Amino acid sequence: MTTTPIEAAPPRSPGRLALARLRADRPAMAGLVIVAVLVALSALAPLITWWTGWAPETFDKSAIDPDLGGLPRGAWGGVSAEHLLGVEPVTGRDLLARVLYGGQVSLLVALAATAITMVTGLALGLLAGYLGGWVDTVISRLIDLLMSFPSLIFMIAVLSVVRDVNRLVLLVTVMAVFGWTVIARIARGQVLTLKHREYVEAARVGGAMTGHVLRKEVLPGLTAPILVYATQSIPAYIGAEAALSFLGVGVRPPTPSWGQMINNARGWFMTDPMYLAVPCFFLGLTVLAFTLLGDGLRDAFDPKEEAS
Amino acid sequence: MILYTLRRLGAMALILLAICAITFSVFYLLPDDPALDACGKTCSPERLADVRHAMGLDQPVVAQFAAYVTGIFTGRTLGTTGLECAAPCLGYSWQYTTPVWDLLLDRLGASASLAAGAAALWLVAGVAMGVVAAVRKGTLLDRGIVLSALTMTSVPVYLIAALLIYFVILRSELLPYPDYQPLLEDPAAWAGALVLPWITLAALYAAMYIRLTRASMIETMAEPYIRTARAKGLPERTVVVKHGLRSTVTPILTIFGIDLGGLLAGAMITETMFGLPGLGKLTFDAIGKSDQPVVLGVTLLAAFFITFANLAVDLLYGVIDPRVRYT
Numbered sequence: 290m291t292t293t294p295i296e297a298a299p300p301r302s303p304g305r306l307a308l309a310r311l312r313a314d315r316p317a318m319a320g321l322v323i324v325a326v327l328v329a330l331s332a333l334a335p336l337i338t339w340w341t342g343w344a345p346e347t348f349d350k351s352a353i354d355p356d357l358g359g360l361p362r363g364a365w366g367g368v369s370a371e372h373l374l375g376v377e378p379v380t381g382r383d384l385l386a387r388v389l390y391g392g393q394v395s396l397l398v399a400l401a402a403t404a405i406t407m408v409t410g411l412a413l414g415l416l417a418g419y420l421g422g423w424v425d426t427v428i429s430r431l432i433d434l435l436m437s438f439p440s441l442i443f444m445i446a447v448l449s450v451v452r453d454v455n456r457l458v459l460l461v462t463v464m465a466v467f468g469w470t471v472i473a474r475i476a477r478g479q480v481l482t483l484k485h486r487e488y489v490e491a492a493r494v495g496g497a498m499t500g501h502v503l504r505k506e507v508l509p510g511l512t513a514p515i516l517v518y519a520t521q522s523i524p525a526y527i528g529a530e531a532a533l534s535f536l537g538v539g540v541r542p543p544t545p546s547w548g549q550m551i552n553n554a555r556g557w558f559m560t561d562p563m564y565l566a567v568p569c570f571f572l573g574l575t576v577l578a579f580t581l582l583g584d585g586l587r588d589a590f591d592p593k594e595e596a597s
Numbered sequence: 598m599i600l601y602t603l604r605r606l607g608a609m610a611l612i613l614l615a616i617c618a619i620t621f622s623v624f625y626l627l628p629d630d631p632a633l634d635a636c637g638k639t640c641s642p643e644r645l646a647d648v649r650h651a652m653g654l655d656q657p658v659v660a661q662f663a664a665y666v667t668g669i670f671t672g673r674t675l676g677t678t679g680l681e682c683a684a685p686c687l688g689y690s691w692q693y694t695t696p697v698w699d700l701l702l703d704r705l706g707a708s709a710s711l712a713a714g715a716a717a718l719w720l721v722a723g724v725a726m727g728v729v730a731a732v733r734k735g736t737l738l739d740r741g742i743v744l745s746a747l748t749m750t751s752v753p754v755y756l757i758a759a760l761l762i763y764f765v766i767l768r769s770e771l772l773p774y775p776d777y778q779p780l781l782e783d784p785a786a787w788a789g790a791l792v793l794p795w796i797t798l799a800a801l802y803a804a805m806y807i808r809l810t811r812a813s814m815i816e817t818m819a820e821p822y823i824r825t826a827r828a829k830g831l832p833e834r835t836v837v838v839k840h841g842l843r844s845t846v847t848p849i850l851t852i853f854g855i856d857l858g859g860l861l862a863g864a865m866i867t868e869t870m871f872g873l874p875g876l877g878k879l880t881f882d883a884i885g886k887s888d889q890p891v892v893l894g895v896t897l898l899a900a901f902f903i904t905f906a907n908l909a910v911d912l913l914y915g916v917i918d919p920r921v922r923y924t
Contacts, residue, residue: 439899449884569756577751
């Protein structure tokens with residue numbers, strides 16, 4: 290036995306360990322930076338459009354050429370010092386302003402849907418797993434049912450017939466109704482394995498109430514898988530919002546959204562490819578950034594990954 | 598095994614009935630009145646009442662629902678119109694003046710062709726590239742595959758479709774403009790119209806499957822039994838394919854079943870971009886015209902595919918993975 294007096298590293302909590310791993314993960318950090326920039330740009334959209342002088346709804350007839358069927362004047366879809374990303378054909382509306390305001394919609398819908406599904410999914414999954422019995426049966430069957438639903442078709446049907454409702458609230462609601470099931474399943478499965486761990490049973494024997502056990506003993510063990518899943522589901526929601534708006538049942542004009550812009554640009558992609566490229570680029574970049582971040586979080590929380 | 602299958606079939610029937618009931622009541626509660634659409638703008642209240650009666654819309658919702666469900670099995674006569682709707686009666690489209698089932702059958706061919714071709718493409722390409730990346734983990738090849746998969750998941754499907762149409766059809770005229778014909782009538786036109794949609798749809802999913810296969814394969818290849826297989830002196834090829842891939846494929850098959858089931862009526866964007874006359878396009882058009890019987894029919898058919906695919910996958914598990922036992 291040798292007792293070398295090594296400067297032992299102080300024990301680190303799993304959360305700190307994960308954070309350290311995440312910091313060292315360059316693609317994930319790049320994702321985080323892109324996400325931050327995109328969120329900042331969308332949040333500051335009013336300020337930026339005030340600075341460029343073009344609001345998303347302002348028509349600019351001087352930027353388009355009526356002799357060419359309303360195509361933007363100049364190369365690259367009308368890119369100029371005035372319009373940094375060019376203009377929309379026919380109307381001459383500023384693409385930068387529209388894509389930034391569209392980003393507000395995309396990010397808002399995705400983040401709200403993620404937050405709601407996380408809370409509902411966690412609550413129902415915890416209850417099902419911890420209480421068991423008929424509560425578990427009811428919730429599990431409900432999950433089975435919702436998972437067999439052709440959700441996209443159903444969403445489109447509901448979105449197309451409901452009128453006079455705030456479209457954003459409606460979008461988030463229908464997405465959340467179908468979205469919570471996976472989180473609930475993960476939570477339920479985790480609770481089933483955690484429920485009989487010694488530390489949880491000790492708390493129960495010690496006389497802790499159900500609510501306390503769930504919040505203080507079980508929930509912390511769930512943070513990692515849920516956080517990872519939530520981050521990975523954000524790009525899915527962004528894509529879904531774009532798809533629904535593309536199909537004409539999402540956000541209604543005049544509010545811009547990426548999916549809606551792509552749909553409008555569809556007929557112009559031969560004559561004015563910039564019009565299609567701009568919203569596609571922002572959509573793709575957002576999805577990429579959240580995917581990188583989600584991958585990084587997954588690896589960071591994975592106990593099988595070597596500690597760095 | 599037989600008992601398990603029967604029980605699953607029972608559960609499937611219950612789920613389908615519940616989906617039918619939910620969709621039916623949602624449409625019933627919504628403000629859209631199909632009678633008003635059928636009757637037209639200059640419709641007097643008496644005339645509207647007549648139309649509602651003829652379409653059977655004046656019945657209580659429970660009676661309407663019961664008639665709908667029995668109609669699926671026995672066929673029925675619609676309201677007092679005297680219109681016959683044969684056995685799998687999923688209602689009658691007042692817009693197309695055709696039973697919904699006939700409409701669905703008519704469009705199913707294009708959707709099934711699209712889904713089957715794309716699925717074959719992405720499954721083979723996705724799993725193969727995923728396995729190669731996992732086996733060659735850390736090499737330049739692996740990095741290349743991972744990077745392209747990441748790019749493909751991020752590029753919006755709209756852009757892929759637009760680029761393909763532009764470069765392959767319009768610019769280089771490698772393919773004629775898509776004009777879908779059923780396979781048996783004109784195989785050349787069928788394939789010609791489907792090649793690009795296949796690639797579009799497959800690119801999207803292949804990227805996901807590469808990522809899934811790679812992650813799962815790396816985990817499997819670290820298992821002790823792989824080391825055992827190598828220690829026995831098996832050729833690396835056998836170790837990878839027979840021992841590694843076999844257990845990797847099981848979770849991927851689950852996702853594949855769900856994806857394929859959902860795709861039959863869910864490839865709406867691809868069908869819209871390429872103008873393919875499939876179920877997705879039918880739904881999209883039906884929603885635009887508030888043709889609710891069609892939407893209800895597609896929803897049910899899609900739910901049937903999803904639940905059926907789930908069951909098929911669970912049964913296939915036993916064939917692929919001998920460790921699975923049905924209880």
